[in-house]
Every structure is written in C-alpha cells, then in structure tokens.
Amino acid sequence: KKPTPEMLKNVDVLMFDIQDVGTRYYTYIYTMAYAMKAAKENGIPFMVLDRPNPQGGKHIEGPILEPEYASFVGLYPIPLKHGMTIGELALLFNKEFDIDADLTVVKMKHWKRKMDFDDTRLPFVLPSPNMPTVESTFVYPATGLIEGTNISEGRGTTKPFELIGAPFIKSTELEEALNSLNLPGVTFRAASFTPTFSKHQGTLCHGVQLYVTDREKFEAVKTGLSLIKTIHDLYP
Template identity: 70%
Template sequence: MKKTVMLFGMVVMLLTALSAALADRGESNNNGKNPNEFKLGVEVLLGDQKHLIEGKRVGLITNPTGVDQELNSIVDMLYNDPNVELTALYGPEHGVRGNAQAGEYVEFYIDETTGLPVYSLYGQTRKPTPEMLENVDVLLFDIQDVGTRFYTYIYTMAYAMEAAAENDKEFIVLDRPNPLGGQKVEGPVLDPAYASFVGNYPIPLRHGMTVGELAQLFNEEFDIGADLTVVEMEGWNRNMYYDDTRLEFVLPSPNMPTLDTALVYPGAALIEGTNISEGRGTTKPFELIGAPFVNSTEFAAALNELELPGVIFRAASFTPTTSKHSGVLSHGVQIHVTNKQAYKPIETGLHIVKTLHDMYPENFQFRAENSAGISFFDNLIGNGWIREAIENGVSVQEMENQWKAGLNEFKQIRREYLLY
C-alpha cells in the first residue's frame, strides 16, 4: 500500500513539473523569448535612455499609435515627466489625434490637453519649416507604420529628418514592429520617375523593415545627413508579425482598423488607383473590393480558381457610406487571409486588378492620367509599365519576373540597415 501511495505521489510530482514546463513554454514567443521582455522604443527611451532628451527642448511627431504597451500616450508621458521639456507637437496625415480622413488638409491648432502648439505636416507644408523648429533641440518620431511603401508616415519621417539636418536639430526614431514581420520583401521597387508622397524612395511595396531601419536607410542611401539616433526595441525579432507580440492594435489611420486590414493592404490598396471601391466607407476597408457592375459570384469564383497561396475569396455585397460608389450597392469579394505566412499580398492585389480588368473591360477603368501621363495607379505600384502590362494581357508571373532583379538588388542594400 505504501509503495502505491509513493508511486502515485511521484506521478503527481512529474505531472506538476510537466505542466509548469508547458506553461513556461506557452509564455514564450517563436524564438523562446518571454513576451514580458518585449519593449517598444518609447519604453526603452523612458526606461534606459532618457539621457537622450533630458535637458533638451523636445518636439514630438506622433499620432494615436504613439502609446506604450499599457496604452499610455507618449504625449502625456513626456508632458507629465518633470525631467522632459516637451515644447511642440507635429501631426502627420490624419493628425496627432487621428481624426482627419485620408487626404484631408490639417490645420495648425493648440492641443487642448497640453496647451502645446500642434504643427501640421499634412497641411501647407509636409516638411517642418525653420519657424516650426525654433523652440526645439531634438525631434522625436513615434508612429506605428504598417510595412507598405505607400503608407505616408514614413515620408513624413523622412521630410522631418531633412528639416532636422537643415536646421541642426537632433532626430530620434522610437522603433516599433513592422506588423507584417521583418522577413518578407515583395513587389516592384519604385521607379524614381514615379515618386510622390505615396512613394518617395526606390523601395519595394512590402519592404520588411521597421521605421528605425528605414530611417537609417533613407538617411544614408539618399543623403539626408540627419544627426540620427534609433532607439531600438527589445525582444522583437524578424519573424514576428504584430499578433506575435502582446501589443494591442491601435488603428494607425481611420481606414486601417485591424491587423487584417494591414495584412491585405499592400496589394488591396492598388484598387485605389481604379474606379473600383476598395471598401472605404465600410467596416472592412481593403478587405472588401467591388463595384455596382461586378457579379460577385463570378468574380469570387474566378479568383478562387487561381488558387493563390494563403487566401480565399467570398462573394460579398456592400454599400459604401463614403468615397467611391458612396450610397450605391456594390458587389465583389471579401479577402480572407487563411495563412499569413503563405499569403502574398502584392501578387494577390495584382491578380484582383487584372481579373477585374479582364472580366469587365467596358466598365473597369484606371484612374485618369495627369498632365505627365501618370495615373494614381502608377504612383501606387511605383512605375508605368505594370498598368500597360495589365492592359496588354501580360500575366502576373511575367510581371514578377520583370521586377525580380531590382527587388534582389534592394534586398542586398537592405541588409546593411537591419537592426534585428
């Protein structure tokens, strides 16, 4: 009897130890690091590197994504810190508080909470003027990017770096994760002839870099010459998507409400260069694609027949409340990403555009060309030849083959600036 009790006790002890070990493993991320060790750049700055800003007048470029892991605003943290002198705020597209729609002009104003001046970098100028920097020694940049070339915050950063260099101001980037991970690099590299505020440098559509890494690349490769410091994250590695961290997803802009939106955005946003709705004015922007003249069942079937990796398409109808086809019932698809590692957003986006073009030749249109013969689609994709290729019946595979050499060249340059 005693032997049975002893044996039972040993089994219980082993099971307890095994359970504890499994629990410990469950607390680990892909690389065996405890997510509790993860720190954003802002947390590293205020915890270990506050000397970078102490005794200096600080100007802050941020928006609602500028929060720590407890969702405390960097504006409030700096303003309420007795050892930090926060003197000015600067807002990108959509503003510091994120309440302006895409492309909406943002005015100068006084922040109600802090009483600080808020200078718009999406108003009369997209680059801080010397007058905007008079009361500043160092500029801080803390904004969540979404990993796509045509998302404008990275160019707000670059213009601010130029202004810092020209006015002898320090520039500090507080790094944040790339929501799409830091490994995959996809799509054509932008042709400088098609540079705009939705693509100002020759980088691919999915660049696979953090804002801190991009800041270093912009600074060196494009001769900005800013006095640049990147405050790195701790505990982030390149194979981590946003949901591999414990971060809450704070929408970076009004039409980027979820991580699912960010996943499809690099390809689905190409629809913005056409007369098809990209789902603005719905609860699923960039996931819903359609127009009044589309047959949703046939369109979904055509896309699913392609058997694209990591994605399926559901026939869907919707009525946008704003933007294209506002108030008009539209038909199309909802994009459902089933495997984010396998999913290829740019390939998928081009197949969507090409299929719409081929199925509805009398109704589908690219956005009109400007005086230089450039369509907004060209600005988004970063060249003029892909639009011509779609119109001439060239396959998506042939397009990918054509941009491969430029993409491989960028990958080599990119290696020099990776921090993680």
C-alpha cells in the first residue's frame, strides 16, 4: 500500500493522476495519502493532477469517520460523501493530518463545484471494474454500505452498486416497501440477476435496481441506510 524507499530510489518526483469517485471508502485516496507519506520520508516532491469529483462538489453527506475505526477503507475523519476533489483532499490530508509533504496540486481549468461529471463533457473512463459509469459513482455512497452484509451489491453484473439483492429476497415485495418510503431523487425497480463472481456467485438473486431520478435531490447515505433497514426488517 505504501511505496518503499527501494521503490523510490532515483525518483525525482512522485505524481498522482488517478480518478476518484467522491466517497470516503473508495481506497484510491488513501493510496495517495500513503504515497504522500513515503514522498515526505524520502525527500521527494509530490504532485497531484486534480480531477473532477464525479458527484460534484456541492453535496456533503453522512457521518464523519471515528478515528478509532481508521483503516484502508477510511483513514481520516471526513464525511462519507465528502464533496472534495482529489487535489483538495491532498491539501487537506497534508495540512490537517500532518503529512507535511512537499506538495503541488495542479488545478483544473473551468471546473465549478456545481458540476457533476456529465457537466464536464469529459469521457468517463472507468477507474475500476466495479465503477463502470457516472451512475455507479452516484449510487456508491448508498449501496457501498451493502458490502458489509450478506446482500449482493451487484458485483459480477453489468450494473454493480445499481443492482442489489440476495436469493432469499422477494423482489416485488422489496420494491414496494422501498418506493413507499418516498425517498427523494430515487426510485426502485424489481430485478433479478445472477452474479458471475463475488457474493452469491452463480446463484439467482432477487432484489431491486436503483434509479437516481434527480441528482440534486438524491440523498445517497439516507437511501443506503433505508435500504439496509428495510431488508433487515423484511428478512431478519
């Protein structure tokens, strides 16, 4: 996770140029933090090429990480949906969490906080296999919470994090229960799928597909918690 002194031998500058998705438990931001620490320890300048937050920079949601639970899926006390760009996170980590690297952030041109990724008109190149679309990034702060359960979060399908389900769920029952909550900016459709890998691999699962109908109104963290509670209540 952290570059060794041997890896950094003869390195003049360490550059980070990776697309983040705007959610605390996406680990690329902690790879950056560890690399910044290694750069500091080895006297190497660190440069970050800033990139847009796909979810935009206006909406911040969810609790702050409690430091005693720090790990590679949550290293620093920031909100679950943090609203920052990768360059802003680098500046925050460096100053507030005492990394103190020789840091340069190359800023973006023309980016505004209100922009989501579609507004940039840039091509979305999937940053990892289970983050294939801009839509994936929007539902990730909600359905990423499912990963800690025995419910499939859609890994092994073409719609990871948009599809959630398990063999024991009744899809129409769950669809009706979730839609009756009238959660803002999202609707649910009954769906069945068979994951090709990960949880419930090769087994038919029943559940729902999330459709974000209004990105401005959508409350990802509230939706994720409502999803978990509803499944827990229906299928204890």
